[in-house]
Amino acid sequence: MNAIDMAIRAAAANITLNDVTKAYDTETVVIPPMDVELRAGEFTVVLGPSGCGKSTLLQMIAGLERVSGGKILIGGREVQNLEPKHRGCAMVFQNYALYPHMSVFDNIAYSLKVSGMAKAERIERVGAVAKMLGLADYLSRKPGQLSGGQRQRVAIGRAIVREPGVLLFDEPLSNLDAQLRHDMRVELAELHRRIGATTVFVTHDQVEAMTLADRILILNKGRIEQFDTPKAIYHRPASVFVAKFIGAPPMNILPVTGDGRVLRLADGQVAAEAPLTGAYQLGIRPEDILVSGQAEGRAVTSTLRFREDLGSHAILAAELGGSVVRIATPFGVDIPDHSQLSLNLPPARLHLFDAESGRAMPGVFSAH
Amino acid sequence: MNAIDMAIRAAAANITLNDVTKAYDTETVVIPPMDVELRAGEFTVVLGPSGCGKSTLLQMIAGLERVSGGKILIGGREVQNLEPKHRGCAMVFQNYALYPHMSVFDNIAYSLKVSGMAKAERIERVGAVAKMLGLADYLSRKPGQLSGGQRQRVAIGRAIVREPGVLLFDEPLSNLDAQLRHDMRVELAELHRRIGATTVFVTHDQVEAMTLADRILILNKGRIEQFDTPKAIYHRPASVFVAKFIGAPPMNILPVTGDGRVLRLADGQVAAEAPLTGAYQLGIRPEDILVSGQAEGRAVTSTLRFREDLGSHAILAAELGGSVVRIATPFGVDIPDHSQLSLNLPPARLHLFDAESGRAMPGVFSAH
Amino acid sequence: ANIEFWYGNTGVAETAIQAECAAFNSAQSAHHITCVGQGSYEVSMQKAIAAFRAKNHPVLIQFFDAGTLDLMLSDAVEPVEDVLPDVKWDNYIAGARAYYETSGGKLFAQPYNASTLLFYTNKTELEKAGVMKTPTTWEEIIAAAGKLKASGHACPFVTDGDTWRVLEQFSARHGLPIASKHNGYDGLDAEYVFNTTFVAKHLQNLVDWRKEGLVRLGTDTKAGNFTAAFNTGECAMMENSSGSYTASVKAFDGKYEMSVGMAPMYEGHERHNTFVGGASIYVMKGHSKAEIEGAKAFLDFVRDPKQQMSFTSATGYVPVTNDVMEAIAKSGEANPPKYATAAVGIDSMNQPRTPDTRGIRLGFYVQFRQVFMEETQKAFAGEQTMQVALDNAKKRGDELLRRFEQTYKGVTLR
Amino acid sequence: MIENARSLNIAASLILVAGIVYILGPLYLTLATASQSFEFMLRNGLAWYPGTALFSNMARVFAETHIPIQMVNSMLTAFSVAIFTCILSFLSAYAIVYFRIRWAGVAFALILATIMLPLDIRVITTYQVASNVFSPVNALLDVTGLNDLIANIFGAPVKLEWSVLNTHLGLVAPLVAHGTGTFLFRQFFLTLPKDLFKAARMDGAGPIRFLFDILLPLARTSFAALFVLTFLSGWTQYLWPLVAASTPDMQTAVVGLARLVPDADGAVPDFPMIMAATVIVSIIPLAMIALLQRYLVQGLVLTEK
Amino acid sequence: MTSESSLFNHRWLPFLLLAPLMLLIVLFFYVPVFQAFYWSFFLERPFGGGSMFVGWDNFARVLSDPEFWEAGWRTVIFMVTGSSLAVLIPLILAVAADRKIRLALPARNVLVWPKGVAGASIGVVFAFVFNPFVGILAPLNSAFPGIWAPGINGTDAFITLIAAHVWGGIPFNFVILLAGLQSIPRTMHQAAAMDGAGPWRRILDVQLPLIMPQLFLTLVLEFTESVTSAFALIDTITKGGPGGSTTLLVYKIYTDGFTGYDLSGASTQTAILMVFVVLLTSAQFLFLGRRVNYER
């Protein structure tokens, strides 16, 4: 709506990685060849466990880390050998990395100053950004005198003041307490709606990923496990890894064996019908399991181990075919405290994975 | 089942606080006179915001902090003037506070050694505890060589080896990552089931409180807001404070005015029927609000602000009568992306609070 | 008794002192002396003061000439004449007596390693430059220096500008007062006057000669020290204490030939006596009878002509009692080099005496020596003229005297 | 980082080379000169390359100077300063941090103030006190008039005397009267989790047990750091040993070394021997640094906080 | 530390623990400090006995003595040049050693060595190394006689002192400053790189401002250090000369007191120097200290 927004929206560039690899030393390859395209204006969240290479990926895009092979294109321009400042990226760091000795104004204006922009123009640009971020009243403060939320806004201001084609975030919320984290998340979402910059956001928090992303890129040991919308990731996980990584509690995974007609659990109970033979992994989300009484289709018997009552709902842990399954009871539905539970696994909610590779086998059950 | 369990179960003592007060300096009273009784063998969670006096309360029981007034009885014995070691309490600290230079064995055995127990007996006792906690293989390691979960077990071992009447925990899980936290919680619950010690557990995490406690003691600025079972706390919060403190997202609180017949929101819409006059606060949990189509009873109109899709369910934020209410949609129910929402507030799910004191007014709506 | 003796000398003299102590210890068994070197006269005196305040002091301490008045008023020493009333004290050479006795004629300390200022030349080098006659006056020295320089000699004459050499000994032999009241002998209210005497002219000459390359300061030399510069042959002439004679002889070691004579005069000035230099031994108060006995024994021992002779031959220090010259004559070794300094030194000290050449009796004089050095060094470095330097030194010196006077208010000079 | 910082890295390397040369240069020249003969030095001055006389020069240091016995003094002094500083600082920091005493702040301030005025500044009067450590007591008795009373009753006033000059105690004690160690330990104690203390109390440990069982083992690194630091500073002290010891046999090696250069003697200083002595005197602290550099660095860094 | 829970309650033990150090500190710190002030009002005789109260006379004498002011002025010059160099040079070295280059590791080790070499030892060495005739500058001197003459030229002597002082001051300051540099988070460099600042520019804009606390600490300590460390160097290199040009106050106090037996004057100067040092340190804390502490 103001000039800055428009400029950033206009600058938004797409990012293409062609066979990009990274190895810090000759032994360990952190990122095996990776091909991916992030669309202009899109909000991409990179999600994965600690050490999977999220920061490495981000820093290669930013130019803070050299690629070991392959090409990076930003807005169609090959950038992998350019200095950070020539790539048109801006970055927000985990602890914001604000310059503690500079005022808010100077923090935001620093990149402009380095690039040699005239003072008058600098004041104007910083003013516009500060206004947009609600920082106008704090320009003369030092970062140490700001609250966590204000600091994040300064970090964002510093990033967007150069009107970058790409905005990079490396776990910017991970050090905040729950409440602030929630608020910042909402603010970030709104900001993106407003300025529409191409955004890459690294996190290992799935709630952040689910709520912020246009698309989520799930990394596992440097490999892309899945790159899709949050909905698809949640409802159509491409692998056991994704299925277990997303959802709280995560999807239950049960080893099953097919006899050509039905899939049986380890204890012999029939879990589902399917014309398959061999070993598979069967997935079902805790909230998709129905406890008897809510019956629908085939039932299996399990032993209740314990329950955790969270008020809004309860989590039951039950033993089924040698594994523990977690069941989330719907709001307001009270499950009686029996030790034997009869469970329904609605076929439409089942996910099937290859036992060895862990890859999803779509099309076996109707939902896919 | 083994000797240690039995001894602890036998030792379990009840704790009575009579008019206990605490002021660190003459100015600020941290705990105003408090009367409470914790039953032998019970698992009490003390829950409250930061700085409300949770640790202070715990430390007064432990004897690490002097009481400014009142009496503390443990197992019927007046202890407020005794040294910590004479109170029969043991404590597990936030970061476990293991002695980093001592082996696991020495850590656990230290209190026995101080008390002058013979070496042979010490070895036996520590052995029994270690076996019970699955630490038998790690006795010669230093704490630095243990995982987070093992460390907690050592801390617990150190606490229970003296067969204390009371086990005190001060936020022992707050520095763990989510996964480990969950596992430790489960372990703790099982341990308590097994040894049955009187336990006081301080936290400010409501999930921990809900899942571990026999009873939750909610503190607010040193005062007891409510002391009841998790279920009662969740479903019959005694005050706005408790209502807003428990639940994620927390209970929505809307200011309403009664005209003797109905309660109206700030924008004039009728929220509920009740023969009351004056200002009140109306509470309803996010999962209790029904979005139209699920209709039941009277409906109010609201404007959708944004939604966060968490996969298992979505959280809607909507504006209603000048306040933001959060609505948790049930599993699997898709709410269309309308900007106008028609909401039902089922009377049975409503909570009414005094506008000034914030105390609950039970009996107005049927559930109470 | 076991007694201790502190001294300040280093080098050849230190070796001789240690030898003397060893000789004493082996000569008798009643006493045992430990002789402790302190590194220099100044440090020795510092340590003595500190030790005395701490009641840690030895019974015998060697103090140098400059400390005389400080010690006389200190109430810390027992005059040797009181300790050893039976010694024939008038046997001590007049120059030494004049310096160390009270106005009442009582000897305060027993002169020990006495020296006086002598003139040294490297005959070999002088002759190489065509100077055949050893100079005896400054005019001759400068003429010789000119020749040396012309022949390419880098360092004709060397001095360190030390107060003792350039002020005290020069003033004495030229009959000039250093301070009023006969250098303080007549009262604590003396004032310095050297800045108005002929010594000012001499010092100015030294500055000029240095500029001309005829004179060098010790720091201008490769050796970094004027004695060493002479001893290594770097410099051809110097004026130095008789006490450094043996070291020089040893250093020359046949490489060069050396001459020693009385310190040079300016032409047209009548020669007076030079002051006794070096140091004397004091008996400190606060010790037991037995220790005093040991001290007495040691003092007697070192007074013995035989001891004096060996000390003189080992160092170049001058004998302190009149009978030693006879003993040397009798020994049949009267000729140089062994006792070269003895005759010329005593001769120099026995020149005609005036009330201004008895000695120096000025308070805080050790500190004054430093002040004088500091100021004249600035003049040599060209930071101020010599006259300004001397005026400053006088001013600062007078302040020291006034403070001394105030410090010892009520105490009278004996 | 991806950017090209070659120019900076080259500049940095050059600077480090210069720094290393600046540090090592004098040390090298020392060693080179120490290994040449006196005659070589007389002819050539400074030695740019090493010779063969190092051990004979060192042998002369041992034969002709007091350095060997002075090394023993240095060792004794430095070791005692280090050990006593460690112990006393540890105890005082323990009292200040872990006990409820109303004047803990005052005590700490009093101790810390000693950092501001080093011994070198107050050497004159410290010397005076060392010459009779009871002088304050005497003065107190005089000022309060107690001594008049005593004189009336017993016939003579009390005049206690005890000089620690020229003793090892006297060399060491004033160097221990310093607050750095207390400061260091206090900082260290403050970094320890408070819960550790509480845990120990719950386990029944009292002050002494806590000190020996918990604090002492945990403070080992700080101890090492402080020990190295104070040992080095004790070894390298100059002014205090210079004045506090009056006989060569009581002096420390550093003072003895400085005294090897004669004040006004006829001889050219025997620099090869002096440099050999320098090498000998510095070898112990240098070896210590080489071995314990890690602790030294920790010690220096800790003082920052 | 007001929390009761983290403190022992014990009546006499803390006294016992504090007593040894306190005793030493009172005896060898506070009594001497007091004594210095006390003596500055008396006239003391060198060998003791007959000390005389003279009121402010000593102060009047010292303060009207141009030598005192000159020594004071020289002390200030030494403090300013000596400590700025002794901070600046380690700073440059630390910035260089903070980089990931091959020399960084050996440099971090070697640069600490001087900590083990006594000031007096290094004084002896530097006196020799800078000897105008046999030292490293001898060739220069034979080409231009008299260009380097620390024995006669006060400035040259001063330079020698400073060179030795800086040499000995490197380890401490280097270690502190390097620690400061290394505690700067990597992301701070990265952020500046993203902002377009190259490595040279980052030194000025990021590294220097962020190690202000360490710089401040070294500067404060270096100031008091330079007042005192100078003694051993002066005594072994110049003995205060030539012409008193390297007589700093500490050395003057020592020579006045021990060589000149002027205990009163020396004490008076000590008292004045103490006040000066304390004022200076406090002033540094007040004016500089406030500015350099910011949260990260």
Ligand SMILES: Nc1ncnc2c1ncn2[C@@H]1O[C@H](COP(=O)(O)OP(=O)(O)OP(=O)(O)O)[C@@H](O)[C@H]1O
């Ligand atoms: N500079 C480096 N040198 C060598 N290995 C490195 C370096 N930086 C990262 N690594 C390794 O590369 C892998 C990926 O690291 P990266 O920081 O990208 O992980 P991440 O996904 O960001 O983890 P986190 O969630 O913990 O931040 C890790 O195994 C890590 O140890």
Ligand SMILES: Nc1ncnc2c1ncn2[C@@H]1O[C@H](COP(=O)(O)OP(=O)(O)OP(=O)(O)O)[C@@H](O)[C@H]1O
């Ligand atoms: N030693 C102390 N001296 C003075 N005030 C204190 C002390 N310890 C705690 N307080 C104050 O007492 C109040 C209660 O502190 P307490 O540590 O019991 O809170 P808490 O509920 O445990 O908080 P948290 O969840 O942050 O641990 C706080 O306001 C705190 O500032």
Ligand SMILES: O=P(O)(O)OC[C@H](O)CO
């Ligand atoms: O060098 P000395 O021993 O002759 O002494 C010279 C002067 O008298 C010292 O004051």
Ligand SMILES: [Mg+2]
């Ligand atoms: Mg990362």
Ligand SMILES: [Mg+2]
């Ligand atoms: Mg707490």
